[in-house]
Amino acid sequence: MSLLIRNGKIITHRGHFDANVLLWNGKIAVFTKNELKADEVVDASGKLVMPGVIDPHVHFRQPGMPSEDWASGSKAALAGGVTTVLDMPNTKPPTTTLLELEKKKALISTSAPGGPLVNYGLHFGVTTGNLEEVFRAVGWDSPTLLAASAKIFMGSSTGDLLIRDLETIRQVIRGSRLVSVHAEDEEIIMMHSDKPDHSSRRPKSAAISAIRKLLSVGQQGRVYVLHVTSLEEAELASPFYREATPHHLFLNSSALRELGNYAKVNPPLREESDRRSLWQALLNNMIEAIGSDHAPHLKEDKAKENAPSGMPGVETSLPLMINASLNGLIGLEKVVELMCYNPSRIFSIKGKGKMELGADADITIIDPNIEKKVTADELHYKCGWTPYEGMRLKGWPVITILGGKVAFREGEFYPVRGKEVSYAF
Template sequence: MVVDMIYKGKFLFWDNEVVQGTIIMENGKILEVHGPSYKVESDVILDYSMQPEIMALPGVIDMHVHFRGFNLSYREDEYTGTRGAAKGGVTTVVEMPNTDPKMDNITTVLRKIKEYEKKSFIDYAVYAAVPDSLEKLNDLLENWSHIMGFKIFPNDYSNPHLKNLLKGAYEKDLLVVLHAEDPNLIKEVDSPGERWKTRSIEAAISAIDKIYELATPNPPRMHLAHASSLEEVIEAKRLGYTVETIPHYFLLTSEIEKEMGAFAKVNPPLRSYPIAKALLEAVSKGTVDSIASDHAPYSIEEKNAPFIEAPSGVPGVEITLPIMLTMVNWGLLTIPQVARLTSINPASILKLERVGKIASNYLANIVLVNMKTEGIITADEFECKSKYTPFEGFKYKGKPILTILHGDVIYDGEHFIRPSYTLNISKLRREC
């Protein structure tokens, strides 16, 4: 038998064991997984069996990116965003809907999907925004198969159609992703390093509770985006939310915002060291379900505005996996934990079928990593358009070196190669 591609070496099998073996890929899927001595022929053989520092992991599923496009393509677009993702070992992204124009209607959603079909290097899906009319909401719910779910931002809390959206999401089994900051309890300040005091944890918890209460008695599947404290995690989990966080919330503090100003300005804000430390412990203990990048790029000119006026958001899709691998080398996480946080659990939260693991009949979306490669994060080397990061100068150990999508190498450590095809993963959801 001659197959499309073979990988030989270490890999994470299913979700809990790093083994030495052979991965056979055919027609975009993992055909079979065997021991190291298994014989099969292929024109493409990736043999790392004598390099124990290299292993194969399931490709990262980043549930939270803003790849902009449309009228904001000067910040990022589907082409540059997905190339950066591929470089970072990410094989699937789900894009947030605060685009321009906003994805609060099926016409704009379908237009965005067309942009991905033309430009993307990886698999993708989109969330829809809370519409400003029942007609738009009903159109989205009728065409639910095109979206992964809905994203609720703080300025949506007073939307008169929000309760109908939550009811419709429950009926269609769509995911609802929450940015939890109660707009009645937050305000901006013109003092870098102080925003965490006026955009408090209490404001986040209030939002978590309010949206849940609005959804009662039949809440849909709900997911807390970018948790910035342990308290948010505990409250959201108590109410049945799944929970994500972002590396900058547990590895950086408000001191970085004080030092870098708007170039470290994010919402929710970076918090104090004790808060970040407690969240880091929650990540290490497995209390948090998933890790995302919240890749939210802006131009340098926009970030150079006066601090109180400058927009919030930083790029991150290229560096999430190196940061997580570094935590393995620090002894804070294990390889199975990284895979659960970045691939296995996101696939489960999104209800994806046959995605997120290295196992027979799963999509052959794989990243090879070198656990001994060391370097320093430098924004000037980003593939993405925004060349800034609050992780500037961060010393990493562990790096993606090759990314595979549907059995095609799309990034080989230097060059990008167009895949045979990409998928809108909304079509891969399990039946309810």
């Protein structure tokens, strides 16, 4: 099977150039200015051609939670230009044993006829009593990496995977090839539990304290700090990989007044000064990756007084960043670095995140001239809402290619299937 992408502007993490791209048997085979024959031709005139996004931080909620599933979440991903997702372990039951890991993989394999709609990997949850299984899944001595990382929650969130013991955290970091950390200090959260609003109950000081604790035990390992919310955190976490989310880049604490519980997320949206400082960190190479932290909840749950934290985002992450680029805030190459190349490098995912010969042909084509308002009615989330409702964005994915085949084109999905990623350790 061959597919030719004609007349596009190729965007890599290093630069851009105009070329035709031939995809052959699921791989990028040729870049050329010449015309080539292929089984299928896609005209990308006036469009941007980049690697498919790797979203290293999604919660597709299966098994056990009704606010998303692998079919709906994967459709949202494809429509948003995302070809690979790494799913978090705080489901019901949680992914904290090798048995539950295999059960989850089996569930994903049957989420659509013929297999999953996107490529995927899974994070493995850490508890105080499962370190042996953690190391079998992601340990240095494991002959095969079975999961993308070991996931530690230092602060409470959806699910019950809280780890407070620093010695346990030290052991996990030393014994694992990569550890992803939700860095909020539970002790500080508990000290502020009587505060009147979500932001003050989980202050920035909780994140800073957690990172300091990580520094005391984790500098001998590979650590990926999730959802950094400010320049101060990013500077402090300099020995580690650092992730930012679109909602911390594009929303601030005023959204809590406007959206109420729909803007409730862990860690909370910060003040405008923190949001601006996070952009400063990102543009000064103190953020290595962007993850959506796609964490949807149903409207009826968000309507409750003690609503759960989390918001959907996998379908809007790339449009938000492309719009920022087209408005001159960030270069397209930097977007590719943060959303494609670096996630592949950090998580050692074979073949993905690159526009180069021999790489997997997972590709997103963006029309930079499409400008429209974000509306939940046009998105594919099962939860039925978005915190970006009404926001006007320019630059949207129009074609998503998975393994050299068109999986999504202008609102239509095709019977193309992904698979579990392989790791290069």
